[in-house]
Amino acid sequence: MEKIAMIGGGSWATALTKILSENGARVGWWMRSKDDVQHLQHTRHNRRYLSSVAFDLTRVFPSTDLEATVKDADWLVLAVPAAFVKEALDKLDRDSLKSKRVISAIKGMIPGKNVLVTDYVAERFRLPHTQLGVVAGPCHAEEVALEKQSYLTIGGTDMLLAEDFSQLLRNRYTKAYPMADLDGIEYCAVMKNIIALTSGIAHGLGYGDNFQAVLVSNAVQEMRRFVHAINPQARDLSASAYLGDLLVTAYSQFSRNRTFGNMIGRGYSVKSAQMEMNMVAEGYYAVKSIHELNKKLNVSMPITSAAYHILYEKISPAVELEILKEKLR
Missing domain, CATH: 3.40.50.720 (NAD(P)-binding Rossmann-like Domain)
Incomplete structure (x- = not known):
């Protein structure tokens, strides 16, 4: 046993x-x-x-x-x-x-x-x-x-x-x-919470399924750039350990990071959203960690940057998403 x-x-x-x-x-x-x-x-x-x-x-x-x-x-x-x-x-x-x-x-x-x-x-x-x-x-x-x-x-x-x-x-x-793949899986698991949180913010602001799909597909590219910069290794990000985890966290009703982001998009402050959820949304802390790590790497990460600006620099979610949507393809 x-x-x-x-x-x-x-x-x-x-x-x-x-x-x-x-x-x-x-x-x-x-x-x-x-x-x-x-x-x-x-x-x-x-x-x-x-x-x-x-x-x-x-x-x-x-x-x-x-x-x-x-x-x-x-x-x-x-x-x-x-x-x-x-x-x-x-x-x-x-x-x-x-x-x-x-x-x-x-x-x-x-x-x-x-x-x-x-x-x-x-x-x-x-x-x-x-x-x-x-x-x-x-x-x-x-x-x-x-x-x-x-x-x-x-x-x-x-x-x-x-x-x-x-x-x-x-x-x-x-x-x-x-x-x-220890590091790649772990970094992607961290980053998918940031994406789910941002996806929730978009949903809270009234963005639809079309935008959500573009956001997530751009997120895969963002994750690939960052993980390759910090730990270069051949890895298939379409595998369920990476993409599957990202999708379920970005879209599921059970995702606490999406729920947290949705509340921010609807006008909650960070503190009030945390108190009402009574659960930890890892993406809130992950945004700051990844943002600070990226100061040295200088990887293009518009989604992570947008989340950081909203959560830590208190930029209006509506304003920040307007800026972000122009950077997505």
């Missing part, structure tokens, strides 16, 4: 715990809230996210003790918002992950440091990248709860690690495949 330490109590952590535990793994599940842990122990449900999912407590072990959860695990799966990764993991000793294989299920970057989650983990715990992987693909947590057919890609520099974790995720409604 594989032993997993799941770090995070949100919807994606809940969905992955469902898949892994139902596939036979033992999942130690760390949550920050003592009340949430106690509720799960007594009812078998996560009261905050995907509350319809019932967990087998002979395989799932909720806890607020991070060190104990991590200690007995073979795998560590990170599924907290990127903004909270440093706060959570800095409680651990630098050697505590020495023998672990670490998977990031986070589609964001460490704010302030502007680094990928896997790069932060590698530096903080002195791990080789061969011990790290990333989960990507068009797969909303809400559809996992409903057991809708889903596809995942495990990116890594070690294909054995990627294949091993893929096997842990495969079941009748989830297909998972390994791919030898």
Whole structure:
């Protein structure tokens, strides 16, 4: 029986715990809230996210003790918002992950440091990248709860690690495949949230399907330019790990980044949108990280720049989209 330490109590952590535990793994599940842990122990449900999912407590072990959860695990799966990764993991000793294989299920970057989650983990715990992987693909947590057919890609520099974790995720409604592209998949997962957020802004302003399609097709070109500049490698961005993830995040009703952007387009302030959603939209933080990284690369990124101007320079969404639409083809 594989032993997993799941770090995070949100919807994606809940969905992955469902898949892994139902596939036979033992999942130690760390949550920050003592009340949430106690509720799960007594009812078998996560009261905050995907509350319809019932967990087998002979395989799932909720806890607020991070060190104990991590200690007995073979795998560590990170599924907290990127903004909270440093706060959570800095409680651990630098050697505590020495023998672990670490998977990031986070589609964001460490704010302030502007680094990928896997790069932060590698530096903080002195791990080789061969011990790290990333989960990507068009797969909303809400559809996992409903057991809708889903596809995942495990990116890594070690294909054995990627294949091993893929096997842990495969079941009748989830297909998972390994791919030898850690950085590219992770950067694209970050950028698709920026695109989804901008797509939401456009929708909130009343732009239609025609514009949305042009926006997303231009976004693929923008992602290709940026990822090639920061990590040149032959990669097919039409694969589901890249394009599929972008499409579902840009168009789906379950996309929190699209929802957040839609609220901004309708006139909400950033703070009021965040408060009403009560969930983290990774794209908000990702915009600043990618924008700052691009100051050195100087890649043409009109969509990311537009989102940055709206969210951080408080330019009117209507004015900024008028400027952006002239740059798209």
